[in-house]
Amino acid sequence: MNKKSMIIIGAGLGGLSTGCYAQMNGYDSKIFEHHMKPGGVAAVWKRGEYLIDGGIHFLMCHKPGTPIYDVYSEIGAVGSYEIEDMTKYMRFVDETGSKVIEFSMDLEKLERDLIELSPADADEIRKFIKEVDWMKDSPLLIDLGMSTAPPELRGRFDSLKDMWNMRGFMKYFTGKWAKSASGYSEYLKDPFLKNAFKYLFSPDVAVWFVIMILATIAGGHLGLFKGGCHDFIEAIVRKYESLGGEIQYRAKVEKILVEDDVAVGVLLTDGTEHKADIVVSAADGRSTIFDLLDGQYVDDKIKKRFDTWKPFDPIVIVTLGVDREFEKGAPFAMFMMKEPLEYAGRSITCLPLRIMSYSDSFAPEGKTVIQVMLETDWEYWFDLRQNHEEYKAVKKQIAEQIIQRLEVQYPGITSQIEMTDVATPYTSWRYTLNDKGSPMGWLLTRSTLTEMIPRTLPGLENFFMAGHWVLPGGGVPGSIYTGRNVIQILCKRKGKQFMSKG
Numbered sequence: 001m002n003k004k005s006m007i008i009i010g011a012g013l014g015g016l017s018t019g020c021y022a023q024m025n026g027y028d029s030k031i032f033e034h035h036m037k038p039g040g041v042a043a044v045w046k047r048g049e050y051l052i053d054g055g056i057h058f059l060m061c062h063k064p065g066t067p068i069y070d071v072y073s074e075i076g077a078v079g080s081y082e083i084e085d086m087t088k089y090m091r092f093v094d095e096t097g098s099k100v101i102e103f104s105m106d107l108e109k110l111e112r113d114l115i116e117l118s119p120a121d122a123d124e125i126r127k128f129i130k131e132v133d134w135m136k137d138s139p140l141l142i143d144l145g146m147s148t149a150p151p152e153l154r155g156r157f158d159s160l161k162d163m164w165n166m167r168g169f170m171k172y173f174t175g176k177w178a179k180s181a182s183g184y185s186e187y188l189k190d191p192f193l194k195n196a197f198k199y200l201f202s203p204d205v206a207v208w209f210v211i212m213i214l215a216t217i218a219g220g221h222l223g224l225f226k227g228g229c230h231d232f233i234e235a236i237v238r239k240y241e242s243l244g245g246e247i248q249y250r251a252k253v254e255k256i257l258v259e260d261d262v263a264v265g266v267l268l269t270d271g272t273e274h275k276a277d278i279v280v281s282a283a284d285g286r287s288t289i290f291d292l293l294d295g296q297y298v299d300d301k302i303k304k305r306f307d308t309w310k311p312f313d314p315i316v317i318v319t320l321g322v323d324r325e326f327e328k329g330a331p332f333a334m335f336m337m338k339e340p341l342e343y344a345g346r347s348i349t350c351l352p353l354r355i356m357s358y359s360d361s362f363a364p365e366g367k368t369v370i371q372v373m374l375e376t377d378w379e380y381w382f383d384l385r386q387n388h389e390e391y392k393a394v395k396k397q398i399a400e401q402i403i404q405r406l407e408v409q410y411p412g413i414t415s416q417i418e419m420t421d422v423a424t425p426y427t428s429w430r431y432t433l434n435d436k437g438s439p440m441g442w443l444l445t446r447s448t449l450t451e452m453i454p455r456t457l458p459g460l461e462n463f464f465m466a467g468h469w470v471l472p473g474g475g476v477p478g479s480i481y482t483g484r485n486v487i488q489i490l491c492k493r494k495g496k497q498f499m500s501k502g
């Protein structure tokens, strides 16, 4: 019997996962990837003797015994990378060094430390830690809602089943825990703690998401890639290719070919046409729907989503290679500055730092890679990039400003810096084509939390979508599951059993 052919757009996690499951379920698939490397936003690059990991910070459910781990295993990622348990998350320090708090997996200690810092906030701190402690043992934490069927696979009782599974979580959909981290910080009195809670992840995300991150650490479900996230990506690529899949790099899709409302292939920017029975876009959502398909297959819900939903803000990443050793403590630090840092039209009082001292893969012995990631605005960088010299000058200036601030915490660091690399939202867009350089697709908010995005488009046959633009909150497990969903939908429609081995 002839195998059905499938074209997949994009070799990020969504596309690679789609490809693996496609091959396992009897499709003959090929991925077209615009960049010369796989991984999309999960990107790692070399600068001299330093390795820069500009992608995944931590992997959720990195240990056996969770459904998400089993899915990593299905697509060949497991065992291919060195990973260590993340027992500490973030260390907050005020610029004078007089106040310090470390968020780690030890919740009793955390509660004690927080109350010691601000006795006036004791009640609120206890309530918060109680939520983290509760969530740490919740079965949902090791599934993250990933087993929730997409709209195309939902049966009559799925909504009831979801409600039952989510019953403990209903409290997070309204009231205090549904507020943004920034909104929640107003419940605290101490200015230092206010900032700490606001910046534990991002001021815009719902505070229950912050609770979830801390619960995941407390439950031992977060891991740090010791060799960088490319080991994870390359293992999935190997699995895909061993299953017979093929990836064509430097192959940018310009149009999705449609005949009589049926997707039949793609047109690349080099002018070549490629035909297939099924087309899956695991690329940027907006450009897939409005450029590659000319906005021909949208309904009011889709229009509303792209008009009103907020994506994760893009980031500017400043990476420094430093001839210096850093303490092997929490991988993230946050410095609360006395004077705000003005950059790219924004002003911040907290400087986030990622310290890659947990592995010797990133820098030679005795040296360390450190990284500052700042949320920023796409329009600023897009406009600036029109003048290349000015763009380069602003990148240099931001790096200098950051180094000045780090000098306060790490005296002498300026003269120890051997490598400086600045990646802007424009860089991210150039390599991954994500709308406005967004790192993770749609922001998870009170309203997007309960929204389900179909993996299909209205009126278009043989076409599917995967990746972080079809699952609010994005992330590694989410992107992988969306690819799995596409093949599950196809199997269900054909009355075939879904295979997850190969």
Ligand SMILES: Cc1cc2nc3c(=O)[nH]c(=O)nc-3n(C[C@H](O)[C@H](O)[C@H](O)COP(=O)(O)OP(=O)(O)OC[C@H]3O[C@@H](n4cnc5c(N)ncnc54)[C@H](O)[C@@H]3O)c2cc1C
Binding pocket: 009, 010, 011, 012, 013, 014, 015, 032, 033, 034, 035, 038, 039, 040, 041, 042, 054, 055, 056, 057, 058, 059, 060, 251, 252, 253, 254, 282, 283, 284, 431, 432, 433, 434, 439, 440, 441, 466, 467, 468, 469, 474, 475, 476, 477, 479
């Ligand atoms: C700095 C950073 C840190 C992160 N940290 C974490 C973390 O700690 N934990 C976590 O779970 N998640 C994290 N994420 C998010 C997670 O990495 C992403 O959500 C996930 O990798 C997205 O995968 P994707 O396949 O959906 O999209 P992408 O990675 O964007 O892949 C899409 C691919 O499609 C290609 N493409 C686009 N358009 C075309 C076209 N027209 N033709 C051909 N190819 C095209 C792109 O080049 C790209 O390779 C982080 C992201 C970033 C940027």
